[in-house]
Amino acid sequence: MKELIAQGAESVIYRIERWNQYFVLKWRQSKPYLFKDIDSHLRKTRTSRECKMLSVARTLGVRTPAVYAVDLDDFTILMDYIEGVQFKQLVSTLTENQLKGFCLEFGRSIALLHKGDVVHGDPTTSNLIIDSESRLWLIDFGLSEMNATIEMKGVDLHLIHRALETTHWDLQESMLEATIRGYSDSLGKDAMDILSRMEEIRERGRYH
Ligand SMILES: Nc1ncnc2c1ncn2[C@@H]1O[C@H](COP(=O)(O)OP(=O)(O)OP(=O)(O)O)[C@@H](O)[C@H]1O
Ligand SMILES: [Mg+2]
CATH class of the missing domain: 1.10.510.10 (Transferase(Phosphotransferase) domain 1)
Known part of the structure; x- marks a missing residue:
């Protein structure tokens, strides 16, 4: 089951249930006013950056959702759902x-x-x-x-x-x-x- 929980400025946030647990799937959507190449470049960089920096921040002692999966072709990150x-x-x-x-x-x-x-x-x-x-x-x-x-x-x-x-x-x-x-x-x-x-x-x- 996939439930829409937020529509941010640059992404769509779904809550999904897997293995009896809730997760967040963050999907960076395309921006129609950008050139196609720039658009996918930005979505890819930000997705990979977010995935990496969520972990770096946690290493530094800051509470951040743990990342379980990242898909740079789909521009999605699967992470902990913070209730x-x-x-x-x-x-x-x-x-x-x-x-x-x-x-x-x-x-x-x-x-x-x-x-x-x-x-x-x-x-x-x-x-x-x-x-x-x-x-x-x-x-x-x-x-x-x-x-x-x-x-x-x-x-x-x-x-x-x-x-x-x-x-x-x-x-x-x-x-x-x-x-x-x-x-x-x-x-x-x-x-x-x-x-x-x-x-x-x-x-x-x-x-x-
Ligand atoms: N891991 C999470 N657990 C629970 N809620 C979340 C999580 N990630 C995002 N959200 C909810 O979705 C909203 C949008 O998420 P996020 O800020 O990551 O996306 P965004 O598109 O970059 O948003 P914006 O551009 O509005 O800042 C958050 O403010 C929060 O309410
Ligand atoms: Mg935000």
Whole structure:
């Protein structure tokens, strides 16, 4: 049985049952406005990148769904189904302390990636799942990269900042504060350079 659970910007997410267990099948669909070659190249690169980076991130200590199979001709990945709710949808239902707790954890997870010179590439609150035991999972690694520089890490933080101000504008200040606190506490002194790079990137954006 194949059940559609989400239709993202670039992919379709199905939940399937196999061996008495649920899995997610993520299928990157074609974008009709792209040239055929570019389209399949992008779908292939992102599929293989996501598959690899989900594992790299887990090695670094971040909770990500385990991958069971990948098909680069079909542009699909079979991975663990994480039973839970998108953090984005949960935000408005939480107490201030719960919200801070999850943001701290979000910041710590991003710090674990950055410590390993990995950036997520799309660190928004819809790419976080909170499960029934209140654990936070990171998903959607199609834009993730290894060998990340300070600039790339600064961009990752800038994307978090922007996601919070556009999606959760009324709570953005406390969410950002807690996320940055979790990030800095885990990363230690290296966080300074990356945070000032984030500010710099933000300033650059203002004048363009
Ligand atoms: N392993 C998973 N377990 C449970 N739900 C999942 C899983 N993977 C994806 N989802 C759900 O499907 C949604 C879309 O998945 P994902 O972010 O990976 O795709 P996407 O096409 O890159 O999305 P977008 O472009 O909207 O960011 C997620 O926000 C989440 O709600
Ligand atoms: Mg997503």
